[in-house]
Amino acid sequence: MKSWSGSAPSNIAIVKYMGKESRENAATNPSLSMTLEDFRTSVEISLIDEPADRWEPLGEWSLSEKGKARFLGFFGRLKAKESIQKNFLIRSGNNFPADAGLASSASSFAALTLTAYKAFSDLTGKPLPSAGELAQISRTGSGSSCRSFFSPWCLWSGAEICEAPANFPRLVDFVAILNHGTKQVSSSEAHERVRTSPLFDRRPDRAKARTEKALRALSEGDYAALAKIAWDDMWDMHSLFHTSDPSFTYMEPDTVAVLKYVENLWREKKHGPITTIDAGPNVHMLVPESEREEFLKKFRERFPKIQLLESR
Ligand code: PMV
DSSP states (O other), rough: OOOOEEEEEEEEEEEEEEOOOSSTTBBSOOEEEEEEEEHHHHEEEEOOOSSSSSESSSSSOOOHHHHHHHHHHHHHHHHTTTOOOOOOEEEESSOTTTTTTOOHHHHHHHHHHHHHHHEEEEEEHHOOOOEEEEEEEEHHHOGGGGGGGGGSEHHHHHEEEEEEOOOOOOOEEEEOOOOOOOOSSHHHHHHHHGGGTSSTTHHHHHHHHHHHHHHHHHHHTTTHHHHHHHHHHHHHHHHHHSSSOOOOOOOHHHHHHHHHHHHHHHHHOOOOOOEESSSSEEEEEEEEEEEGHHHHHHEEEETTTSSSEEEE
16 A cells, blocks of 8 residues: 655644634734754555545544544645645644643644655656745644744745744753643634734734744843743734633643743743743743753752653
8 A cells, every 4th residue: 555654743822813704714813933853753655445534643643523523624625726636645643742731733733744745746747845845734724833844044024934044952842741631712712803803803913923023032032032932922922812802821730830930030030941832831931952951850849749750
């Protein structure tokens, strides 16, 4: 049975994509992210002699029924776009724990797009699309997935998805896992609900200004400036959640405890991790690789029970 495989990394946004203009995920605002090479989704696609496409887990990780339908639905759209008539078994899995509460749509849709086009190129003889083209296609399945095609930093601004030029120390992302459960409000729903917030109106302006500043901080190696931008934009996005109608929150008591810890570090030492949170409760703390051990030791002393995952 002919099969193809591929994998793609996740990413964490410093300036967040929140709010969209179309079902194809045209973003309301620009965003900027760091690619997380060690949090990956692998996909295997095989030809099958069956009446429809099918999904199976690769390893222990699984998708909800809704997640499966979204994944297969997107694959169906890609097949239609490329006039592929055959059916396939799609297997996918993540290399990070299934119950960690880490969003995986970025790595999943990027890995699916990449692997699907490996298969389609092979079957049709057409060349594999470039990273930029694949990113544009993947964006129509999950907006944030388009940023997983460029590393270590990626800018998504309107029609442009590209590597963001940087002159910056290499960072490690520590993720404090604070809730293992499924989210009450999916990120797709969050994109819709934030439109009801009175703060949403000026959100594109604020995100645009921060993206410009972040690009400058990256090229100048200005660590403290990037940390401040990440902090502000995290609070900006979560304020949209907290002021939507109806309002919602992803924060757990330990989310706030970890944020206070980070805030204290910056206040007392004028230095700390670049900190952000996605549409979830877990806190991402990006630390220069040279400070990895010291950060880990101190964090473990303060929060011995909190699970930490780590990605380059
Ligand atoms: O994964 P998506 O395409 O539904 O978008 C989620 C966006 C956030 O993760 C909340 C922020 C971001 O820019 O990654």
